[in-house]
Amino acid sequence: MLWGDEAETALLAASIVEHGVPRATDGKNSITLLNGGDWNEDEIWVWSPWLDEYVAAISFRVFGKTTWAARFPFAIFALLSVVYLVWLAFRIYRRHEIAITVGVFVSTCVPFLLHARQCRYYGIVVLAQVLFLHGFYGLLSKGFKRGALFIGVALVVQFYCNYIVVPGNVLGLAVGFFLCGRSLKFFFAVSGAVAGLVLFAVPWLLYASPGSQLGTLQLSSVVDILLHYFGLIQFYVFPVSLLFLLLGVRFFGRSTRPEEDDDRKSRMVWFLLGLAVAQVLALGIAPFAYFRYLLPTIPGLCLLGAIGVGILPSVWLRRALVSFLCLTNGVALATGFFLPGSRSFDAPYPLFARSLFYPYEDRLERVVEYLREEGDSSQSVYVSDPSFPLIFYTDMKIVDARYHPISPDDLPDWILSVSPSAADAPATLSLPPKLLKRYEPVVLQVPKTRWGASRPDPIAHVFLTADETEEWVAYRKKEPARD
Numbered sequence: 322m323l324w325g326d327e328a329e330t331a332l333l334a335a336s337i338v339e340h341g342v343p344r345a346t347d348g349k350n351s352i353t354l355l356n357g358g359d360w361n362e363d364e365i366w367v368w369s370p371w372l373d374e375y376v377a378a379i380s381f382r383v384f385g386k387t388t389w390a391a392r393f394p395f396a397i398f399a400l401l402s403v404v405y406l407v408w409l410a411f412r413i414y415r416r417h418e419i420a421i422t423v424g425v426f427v428s429t430c431v432p433f434l435l436h437a438r439q440c441r442y443y444g445i446v447v448l449a450q451v452l453f454l455h456g457f458y459g460l461l462s463k464g465f466k467r468g469a470l471f472i473g474v475a476l477v478v479q480f481y482c483n484y485i486v487v488p489g490n491v492l493g494l495a496v497g498f499f500l501c502g503r504s505l506k507f508f509f510a511v512s513g514a515v516a517g518l519v520l521f522a523v524p525w526l527l528y529a530s531p532g533s534q535l536g537t538l539q540l541s542s543v544v545d546i547l548l549h550y551f552g553l554i555q556f557y558v559f560p561v562s563l564l565f566l567l568l569g570v571r572f573f574g575r576s577t578r579p580e581e582d583d584d585r586k587s588r589m590v591w592f593l594l595g596l597a598v599a600q601v602l603a604l605g606i607a608p609f610a611y612f613r614y615l616l617p618t619i620p621g622l623c624l625l626g627a628i629g630v631g632i633l634p635s636v637w638l639r640r641a642l643v644s645f646l647c648l649t650n651g652v653a654l655a656t657g658f659f660l661p662g663s664r665s666f667d668a669p670y671p672l673f674a675r676s677l678f679y680p681y682e683d684r685l686e687r688v689v690e691y692l693r694e695e696g697d698s699s700q701s702v703y704v705s706d707p708s709f710p711l712i713f714y715t716d717m718k719i720v721d722a723r724y725h726p727i728s729p730d731d732l733p734d735w736i737l738s739v740s741p742s743a744a745d746a747p748a749t750l751s752l753p754p755k756l757l758k759r760y761e762p763v764v765l766q767v768p769k770t771r772w773g774a775s776r777p778d779p780i781a782h783v784f785l786t787a788d789e790t791e792e793w794v795a796y797r798k799k800e801p802a803r804d
Contacts, residue, residue, distance in 0.1 A: 322685050323388055324775035325744050327440040328709035329354075331391045333366055334377035335713075338386075343374050350712050356724045367529035372481040373442035391440035398444030399437030403427050405451045406620050410627065413458055413589055418636075422627035422643055429647040431669040432557045432612050433619050435777035442482035443616055443777075449478040450617040453490060454624075456514070457497060457592060461585045465510040473517035479617070480522050484531070485607055486617050489600030491515060496595035501588040543605040548661070550601050553612055555657040556664065557779045558619055559626040559646070562656040567629030568594070590628060593621045612778045669779070676784035683770040683786070684741035684793060689714045691765055695797070696735065703733035705748040706740030722750060732759060736796040744773045752796050760796035767793045 323331055332352050333343040343366040345352045345359065352366065353359055359368030366374075376394050384390035403424055411420035427433055436443040456471025472494070480487050494511050502508065525531075555561050568590065600618050607614065626646075633639045646652055650667050689711065692702070698716040702708070705722040712719050720733055727733070740747040752760055769791040774783035 322689065322775075323391060323440055323710055323713060324685075325707065325709050325742055326776075327391065328713045328742075329707075330373055330377055330440050330442075331381075331386075331713055332709055333371075333374040334381055334391070335386055337371075337374055337378035338381050343371055349718050351721075352707075352709065352712075353721075354707055356721075361529070367531070368534075369483065370481040370525055370529075372478065373440075373445060376445065377440055392438055395440060395442075395444040396438050398448045399433070400444075402444065402448040402451050402620070405448065405455075406624070409451060409455050409458070410624055414586060414628070414631075416631065418639070419627045419631050422630060422639075423624050425643060425647060426559065426623040426626055427619060429670045430558060430619060430623065431673045432553075432777065432779045433616070434673060435779065435782055436613060436616055439777055441613075443613060446479055446482050446486055447616055447620060449475040449482075450490075451620050452478075453617075454593075454620060457494075458585075458589055460507055460510055461501060461588055461592075463506075465506050469510040469514045469517075472511070472514035476514065476518040477521045480518060481525070485604070485614055486600075487518070489603035490596070490617065491518075492603050493592075493596035493599040496599050497592040500591045500595050537608040538606045539608055540606055546607070546610045547601060547605045549610050550604060550615060552657070552660045553615060553779075554601070554618065554622065555660060556650055556653045557612070557669070558615070559622050560653045560656045563652055564622070564625055564629055567632055568625065570632050590625065593625050597621055597625070612780075672784050679785055681784075681786055682768055683774055683783075684767040685710055685775075687765055687767045688737075688741040688793065688795075691763075691795075692717065692735070695763075700734035702735040702737060703727065703750070704737040704740045705750050706743045708740050708742050710742040722748075727753070727756075732756070732798055734798050736760065738794040738796075741767070741793070744776055746772045758799075760798055763795045763797050765793045765795070766790045 329352060332350075333345070336342075336344045336347070336352070339347075344364055345357075345366045346364050351357070355368070359366060361367045373395070377391055380390045380394045384393065406427060407420045407424040410423045411417065414420070433447070437447075452471050453475035456468045456473075456475060459465075459468025459471060462468075476487055476490060479490070494515065498507060498511055502511070551561065597618050601615075604610070604614050630639050630642055630646075633642065642652075647670055648668055650664070650669060654664060654666060692711070692715050696702075696715070696717060701718040701720055702711060702715075703720045703722055704711070707721055708719050711717065717735075727736075736750060736752060738750055752762075767790060768787040769789040770783055770787045771781075773781040776782060
């Protein structure tokens, strides 16, 4: 089932289907994380741009409001990004092996796969990133107008998905200019692309007034966040130390492939390196460190990895290394031993593939099933969490205990001890003594899944249903006594 962030997107999409715009409240339920601080005065959602909500809304209009329809278009965008990247790699390097290798790297990158099937903007952002890379290669090939157009479109699409991924690409353009361009035409092309971004971003900036979000930026823990991102890349995208070793051999060793001395290809490699550094540095001041913000780095890093592996002299050695990189984290462990945190040998992609063949259940599935059987959409649920998935799957009225104390004059039909859909360990609600006579406890046995198990973050995600169960308690309001 959709977890919290996905259900937020899906609920806003359903609102678009009904109202034409993402109205955050319908009088029954409110879609808010900040007690209304994420709406404007017209009760329209303005905390984040709307592109992914409109994409999901189109899918709902065509296929109906289902979990499958919520995720389908984003999975298609992610699939197209892989095909596009393979095509672009071959266009640049004219080697089938590099093109196939980059496709294999992306297609077995478990964090990419986890995010690709989410009802969120992730697949769109990655597809736009490949368009961004295509545009920069166009600049290197003297196709300045088309290159600027591609870059500008990619930046605008990413802006209307999530602003946070845009600064890294803009900084990467500046780095790319100094590393690869330094011509007047190159400068005007890059400037034109950024100007196009600003032009198309202004309407949203004026309407949503997101300036208050700048207050969440921080500088106090930049080093820790950068180290965290470095570790995520090392262990879940491509081993960085191995990448630098391979590319060092390519640039400073004796090339075994004369055709790779082409200036455009070399400059593209330098750009990809500079872009990856710029993207990560730009994330250092963000208030949160989630893998989702690293998604735009995946196409470039996987392309760099394919280029680096391609320098090895033996085809069997290259195939063996690619297989080992895709199937295990052994190389990442061997070359990233100096990074903080304890890690063990693992096989992330085989585990992901195995999980596709087993039905999955956690607390949310069991609780939704029970509420559907024992309750109805006219009832209300009191829980210490936004619980967007409960709204999506039950259509009950969800009352967030964090912002709304229980009113004796309007008691909810259900009180949940803990939220079944919380991404982090939620607060526990206990029934006030004065209400004990008004409610009866209901105890369910639910899988003992760790909190946040449905998140796509590779560190948090749980692939299989938990073997152990635990008691989960809800309180159901008793029917009034009849004479």
